[in-house]
Amino acid sequence: KQEVTQIPAALSVPEGENLVLNCSFTDSAIYNLQWFRQDPGKGLTSLLLIQSSQREQTSGRLNASLDKSSGRSTLYIAASQPGDSATYLCAVLIQGAQKLVFGQGTRLTINP
Amino acid sequence: GAVVSQHPSWVICKSGTSVKIECRSLDFQATTMFWYRQFPKQSLMLMATSNEGSKATYEQGVEKDKFLINHASLTLSTLTVTSAHPEDSSFYICSAQTSGVKAQYFGPGTRLLVL
Numbered sequence: 001k002q003e004v005t006q007i008p009a010a011l012s013v014p015e016g017e018n019l020v021l022n023c024s025f026t027d028s029a030i031y032n033l034q035w036f037r038q039d040p041g042k043g044l045t046s047l048l049l050i051q052s053s054q055r056e057q058t059s060g061r062l063n064a065s066l067d068k069s070s071g072r073s074t075l076y077i078a079a080s081q082p083g084d085s086a087t088y089l090c091a092v093l094i095q096g097a098q099k100l101v102f103g104q105g106t107r108l109t110i111n112p
Numbered sequence: 113g114a115v116v117s118q119h120p121s122w123v124i125c126k127s128g129t130s131v132k133i134e135c136r137s138l139d140f141q142a143t144t145m146f147w148y149r150q151f152p153k154q155s156l157m158l159m160a161t162s163n164e165g166s167k168a169t170y171e172q173g174v175e176k177d178k179f180l181i182n183h184a185s186l187t188l189s190t191l192t193v194t195s196a197h198p199e200d201s202s203f204y205i206c207s208a209q210t211s212g213v214k215a216q217y218f219g220p221g222t223r224l225l226v227l
Binding site: 031032034041042044045046049051091093098099100102104105 | 161209221
Protein backbone atom coordinates (compact mmCIF):
# COMPACT_ATOMS: atom_id res chain seq x y z
CA LYS A 1 0.00 0.00 0.00
CA GLN A 2 1.36 3.37 -1.05
CA GLU A 3 2.07 5.74 1.82
CA VAL A 4 3.10 9.35 1.40
CA THR A 5 4.85 11.26 4.16
CA GLN A 6 5.61 14.96 4.33
CA ILE A 7 8.19 16.49 6.61
CA PRO A 8 8.05 18.83 8.40
CA ALA A 9 4.37 19.07 9.38
CA ALA A 10 4.77 22.79 9.96
CA LEU A 11 7.42 25.33 9.11
CA SER A 12 7.79 28.99 9.95
CA VAL A 13 10.50 31.10 8.32
CA PRO A 14 11.25 34.80 7.80
CA GLU A 15 10.43 36.41 4.50
CA GLY A 16 13.14 36.15 1.87
CA GLU A 17 14.52 32.78 2.87
CA ASN A 18 14.83 29.86 0.51
CA LEU A 19 13.22 26.69 1.80
CA VAL A 20 12.70 23.04 1.01
CA LEU A 21 9.66 20.90 1.66
CA ASN A 22 10.06 17.14 1.65
CA CYS A 23 7.83 14.34 0.45
CA SER A 24 8.55 10.62 0.54
CA PHE A 25 6.58 7.69 -0.82
CA THR A 26 6.91 3.97 -0.23
CA ASP A 27 6.11 2.50 -3.66
CA SER A 28 8.25 3.71 -6.56
CA ALA A 29 5.77 2.47 -9.18
CA ILE A 30 4.23 5.89 -9.66
CA TYR A 31 2.75 7.48 -12.77
CA ASN A 32 3.28 11.05 -11.60
CA LEU A 33 3.67 13.25 -8.55
CA GLN A 34 1.90 16.57 -8.00
CA TRP A 35 2.52 19.39 -5.57
CA PHE A 36 -0.47 21.47 -4.48
CA ARG A 37 -1.07 24.36 -2.16
CA GLN A 38 -4.23 24.90 -0.16
CA ASP A 39 -5.17 28.20 1.41
CA PRO A 40 -7.56 28.10 4.38
CA GLY A 41 -11.14 27.47 3.27
CA LYS A 42 -10.15 27.06 -0.37
CA GLY A 43 -9.67 24.28 -2.85
CA LEU A 44 -6.29 22.96 -3.97
CA THR A 45 -4.14 24.78 -6.48
CA SER A 46 -1.87 22.64 -8.61
CA LEU A 47 1.70 23.95 -8.48
CA LEU A 48 3.81 21.42 -10.34
CA LEU A 49 3.43 17.97 -11.83
CA ILE A 50 6.37 15.68 -12.41
CA GLN A 51 5.89 12.65 -14.58
CA SER A 52 7.63 9.43 -13.56
CA SER A 53 10.20 9.80 -16.33
CA GLN A 54 11.15 13.33 -15.27
CA ARG A 55 13.61 14.57 -12.67
CA GLU A 56 12.36 18.05 -11.99
CA GLN A 57 9.94 20.78 -12.96
CA THR A 58 10.17 24.52 -12.46
CA SER A 59 7.60 27.28 -12.31
CA GLY A 60 8.73 30.74 -11.30
CA ARG A 61 10.22 30.58 -7.79
CA LEU A 62 9.22 26.94 -7.39
CA ASN A 63 11.26 23.91 -8.28
CA ALA A 64 10.19 20.34 -7.67
CA SER A 65 12.48 17.36 -7.97
CA LEU A 66 11.72 13.67 -8.13
CA ASP A 67 13.96 10.74 -7.23
CA LYS A 68 11.80 7.73 -7.91
CA SER A 69 14.35 5.14 -6.88
CA SER A 70 14.67 6.59 -3.38
CA GLY A 71 10.99 7.49 -3.16
CA ARG A 72 11.55 11.20 -2.59
CA SER A 73 10.45 14.54 -3.92
CA THR A 74 11.34 18.01 -2.77
CA LEU A 75 9.68 21.35 -3.37
CA TYR A 76 12.11 24.24 -3.32
CA ILE A 77 10.73 27.73 -2.81
CA ALA A 78 13.11 30.58 -3.52
CA ALA A 79 12.93 34.01 -1.93
CA SER A 80 9.85 33.22 0.12
CA GLN A 81 7.08 35.80 0.48
CA PRO A 82 4.20 36.14 2.98
CA GLY A 83 1.83 35.19 0.16
CA ASP A 84 3.48 31.77 0.05
CA SER A 85 1.93 30.98 3.44
CA ALA A 86 -0.37 27.98 2.92
CA THR A 87 -0.51 24.22 3.36
CA TYR A 88 1.54 22.39 0.77
CA LEU A 89 0.50 18.90 -0.24
CA CYS A 90 2.26 16.33 -2.33
CA ALA A 91 0.33 13.51 -3.96
CA VAL A 92 1.31 10.53 -6.07
CA LEU A 93 -0.65 8.72 -8.73
CA ILE A 94 0.18 5.04 -8.64
CA GLN A 95 0.72 3.18 -11.91
CA GLY A 96 -2.57 1.67 -13.06
CA ALA A 97 -4.63 3.51 -10.46
CA GLN A 98 -6.95 6.47 -10.76
CA LYS A 99 -6.86 8.13 -7.37
CA LEU A 100 -4.14 10.23 -5.82
CA VAL A 101 -2.49 9.30 -2.55
CA PHE A 102 -1.85 12.44 -0.50
CA GLY A 103 0.64 13.29 2.17
CA GLN A 104 -0.58 15.00 5.33
CA GLY A 105 0.79 18.33 4.19
CA THR A 106 3.26 20.91 5.43
CA ARG A 107 1.78 24.07 6.91
CA LEU A 108 4.08 26.90 5.87
CA THR A 109 4.12 30.33 7.45
CA ILE A 110 6.28 33.12 6.03
CA ASN A 111 6.77 35.91 8.53
CA PRO A 112 7.11 39.49 7.21
CA GLY B 113 -4.00 26.45 -16.97
CA ALA B 114 -6.81 23.98 -16.50
CA VAL B 115 -9.79 25.38 -14.62
CA VAL B 116 -12.39 23.52 -12.61
CA SER B 117 -15.45 25.29 -11.26
CA GLN B 118 -17.94 24.31 -8.60
CA HIS B 119 -21.41 25.59 -7.98
CA PRO B 120 -22.64 26.66 -5.56
CA SER B 121 -19.70 27.90 -3.52
CA TRP B 122 -21.71 27.64 -0.35
CA VAL B 123 -25.15 26.40 0.60
CA ILE B 124 -27.27 26.37 3.73
CA CYS B 125 -30.16 23.96 3.86
CA LYS B 126 -32.61 22.45 6.30
CA SER B 127 -32.19 18.93 7.60
CA GLY B 128 -33.92 16.40 5.37
CA THR B 129 -33.55 18.30 2.11
CA SER B 130 -31.34 17.33 -0.82
CA VAL B 131 -28.52 19.44 -2.18
CA LYS B 132 -26.89 19.19 -5.59
CA ILE B 133 -23.32 20.37 -6.23
CA GLU B 134 -21.97 20.78 -9.75
CA CYS B 135 -18.37 20.34 -10.84
CA ARG B 136 -17.29 21.50 -14.28
CA SER B 137 -14.01 21.32 -16.15
CA LEU B 138 -14.06 24.56 -18.10
CA ASP B 139 -11.27 24.18 -20.63
CA PHE B 140 -10.58 20.47 -20.86
CA GLN B 141 -12.45 17.20 -21.02
CA ALA B 142 -12.29 14.89 -18.06
CA THR B 143 -13.28 11.26 -18.29
CA THR B 144 -12.55 10.94 -14.59
CA MET B 145 -13.60 13.25 -11.80
CA PHE B 146 -13.29 12.85 -8.04
CA TRP B 147 -15.29 14.01 -5.05
CA TYR B 148 -13.66 14.76 -1.71
CA ARG B 149 -14.83 16.11 1.60
CA GLN B 150 -12.77 17.94 4.17
CA PHE B 151 -13.56 18.68 7.80
CA PRO B 152 -11.94 21.66 9.52
CA LYS B 153 -8.19 21.27 10.02
CA GLN B 154 -8.27 17.78 8.54
CA SER B 155 -6.96 16.20 5.37
CA LEU B 156 -8.96 15.66 2.22
CA MET B 157 -10.96 12.45 2.24
CA LEU B 158 -11.78 10.85 -1.09
CA MET B 159 -15.47 9.97 -1.33
CA ALA B 160 -15.79 8.57 -4.81
CA THR B 161 -14.31 8.32 -8.29
CA SER B 162 -16.62 9.29 -11.11
CA ASN B 163 -16.09 8.01 -14.63
CA GLU B 164 -18.03 9.53 -17.49
CA GLY B 165 -20.88 7.32 -18.61
CA SER B 166 -20.51 4.72 -15.87
CA LYS B 167 -21.34 4.26 -12.22
CA ALA B 168 -19.18 5.94 -9.63
CA THR B 169 -16.82 3.96 -7.44
CA TYR B 170 -17.29 4.79 -3.79
CA GLU B 171 -14.68 4.59 -1.06
CA GLN B 172 -15.26 2.31 1.86
CA GLY B 173 -17.67 3.80 4.36
CA VAL B 174 -19.28 6.24 1.93
CA GLU B 175 -23.00 5.60 1.41
CA LYS B 176 -23.73 5.54 -2.30
CA ASP B 177 -27.46 6.03 -1.74
CA LYS B 178 -26.82 9.15 0.28
CA PHE B 179 -24.19 10.71 -1.97
CA LEU B 180 -25.46 10.33 -5.52
CA ILE B 181 -22.90 11.02 -8.22
CA ASN B 182 -23.67 11.57 -11.88
CA HIS B 183 -21.03 12.11 -14.56
CA ALA B 184 -23.17 12.57 -17.65
CA SER B 185 -20.69 14.46 -19.80
CA LEU B 186 -16.95 14.92 -20.19
CA THR B 187 -17.13 18.29 -18.47
CA LEU B 188 -19.74 17.89 -15.77
CA SER B 189 -20.12 15.77 -12.65
CA THR B 190 -22.72 16.31 -9.95
CA LEU B 191 -22.88 15.26 -6.33
CA THR B 192 -26.27 15.15 -4.66
CA VAL B 193 -26.41 14.89 -0.90
CA THR B 194 -29.78 13.31 -0.25
CA SER B 195 -31.75 13.84 2.96
CA ALA B 196 -28.96 15.94 4.38
CA HIS B 197 -28.32 15.96 8.11
CA PRO B 198 -26.16 18.27 10.24
CA GLU B 199 -23.34 15.71 10.26
CA ASP B 200 -23.13 16.11 6.47
CA SER B 201 -22.01 19.69 6.97
CA SER B 202 -18.55 19.88 5.45
CA PHE B 203 -16.41 21.30 2.69
CA TYR B 204 -16.90 19.35 -0.54
CA ILE B 205 -14.22 19.57 -3.24
CA CYS B 206 -14.18 18.04 -6.70
CA SER B 207 -11.28 17.43 -9.02
CA ALA B 208 -11.00 16.55 -12.67
CA GLN B 209 -8.25 14.53 -14.28
CA THR B 210 -6.74 15.30 -17.66
CA SER B 211 -5.97 12.59 -20.17
CA GLY B 212 -2.37 11.79 -21.02
CA VAL B 213 -0.32 13.09 -18.09
CA LYS B 214 -3.31 12.52 -15.77
CA ALA B 215 -2.93 15.74 -13.86
CA GLN B 216 -5.67 16.53 -11.36
CA TYR B 217 -7.12 19.99 -11.06
CA PHE B 218 -9.35 20.94 -8.16
CA GLY B 219 -12.42 23.09 -7.89
CA PRO B 220 -12.70 25.89 -5.32
CA GLY B 221 -14.94 23.81 -3.06
CA THR B 222 -18.50 24.00 -1.79
CA ARG B 223 -19.22 24.67 1.84
CA LEU B 224 -22.39 22.91 2.99
CA LEU B 225 -24.13 23.77 6.23
CA VAL B 226 -27.12 21.68 7.22
CA LEU B 227 -29.31 23.19 9.93
